[in-house]
Amino acid sequence: MHHIYDFVSGPLVWLSFIIFIGGSIYRIATMAMLAKKKDGVVYDYMDSSYALRSILHWIIPFGSENMKKHPVMTVVTYVFHISLMIAPLFLFAHIALIKESWDISWGYISDSTADIMTMLVIASCVFFMLRRIKLPEVRYLTDTSDYILLAIVAAPFVTGFLAYHQWMGYKLMVILHILSGEVMLAAIPFTRLSHVLFFPFTRGYIGSEFGAVRHARDW
Numbered sequence: 376m377h378h379i380y381d382f383v384s385g386p387l388v389w390l391s392f393i394i395f396i397g398g399s400i401y402r403i404a405t406m407a408m409l410a411k412k413k414d415g416v417v418y419d420y421m422d423s424s425y426a427l428r429s430i431l432h433w434i435i436p437f438g439s440e441n442m443k444k445h446p447v448m449t450v451v452t453y454v455f456h457i458s459l460m461i462a463p464l465f466l467f468a469h470i471a472l473i474k475e476s477w478d479i480s481w482g483y484i485s486d487s488t489a490d491i492m493t494m495l496v497i498a499s500c501v502f503f504m505l506r507r508i509k510l511p512e513v514r515y516l517t518d519t520s521d522y523i524l525l526a527i528v529a530a531p532f533v534t535g536f537l538a539y540h541q542w543m544g545y546k547l548m549v550i551l552h553i554l555s556g557e558v559m560l561a562a563i564p565f566t567r568l569s570h571v572l573f574f575p576f577t578r579g580y581i582g583s584e585f586g587a588v589r590h591a592r593d594w
Contacts, residue, residue, distance in 0.1 A: 376546050383553045391557035398564030399572055406573065422583040429582020430575060432594040439594035448506075455499035458492035459528070463556075465489070490539070493532045500529040520566075527562055530555035 410417045432438040442449040463469060467483040474480040484492075504525055507517040534555055538548035562568055585593035 376550070380546065380550055380553075383550055383557070387554070387557050391561045394561040395563055398561070399569075402564045402569060403572060403576075406576075417580060420583050420588060421580060422587045425583045425586030426579030427582075428586065429593050430578050432592075433578055441594075451499050451502050454495050455503075458495045458499075462489050462492040462496065462532070486539070490536070493536050496532045497529055497536070500525050500532075524562075524566055524568065527555070527559050527566075528568075531559055 436453050437443050437446070437449060461484065465482065465484045466489045467486060470480050470483050504522065507513050507521060531552055534548050534552035537543050538545060538552050541548075559568070563571060581593050585591050
């Protein structure tokens with residue numbers, strides 16, 4: 376078990392970061408070239424003021440009409456994304472490991488706050504899964520990969536929660552926690568999780584086209 380821990384917390388960490396960084400650069404570069412090839416005017420339409428206006432409206436809760444029409448989905452989505460980003464980045468245990476490895480550190484949240492955010496992420500994943508099962512219009516667009524993606528996102532938080540509370544085998548949960556986190560990181564550029572990379576570009580383009588060309592709002 377110790378050798379497995381050394382492997383997943385050593386070489387596999389570097390491999391997952393290499394895949395994430397290299398894959399992100401590759402996906403952004405290829406999408407940029409594809410956009411130019413298929414629609415040469417895409418870059419001519421880009422306007423920083425309209426792009427920023429659109430991005431701002433779509434990142435502010437209830438900033439768009441669609442968000443106002445689906446308040447529950449909007450609240451769950453924002454709680455999910457905020458907790459998903461803050462809990463791993465500002466967890467004391469993670470920061471302590473980074474400090475030990477690279478002598479870099481920053482502020483952290485309390486363990487109780489991280490615990491609550493972890494439970495919110497897990498609950499949100501359950502909500503998204505039930506939504507895909509229950510709503511006909513969403514179920515029609517759902518396939519197996521969507522459920523796999525939800526599992527990939529939920530796994531680091533479930534295993535981290537179990538490891539922190541030591542409700543099951545601690546060493547096994549820690550190994551699964553690290554491994555599932557690496558899988559999620561490596562999956563970002565090559566799955567629908569890549570929206571975290573493309574959101575500024577796609578939303579910026581749509582905002583530019585609607586604002587500068589159609590003279591209309593896109594929210």
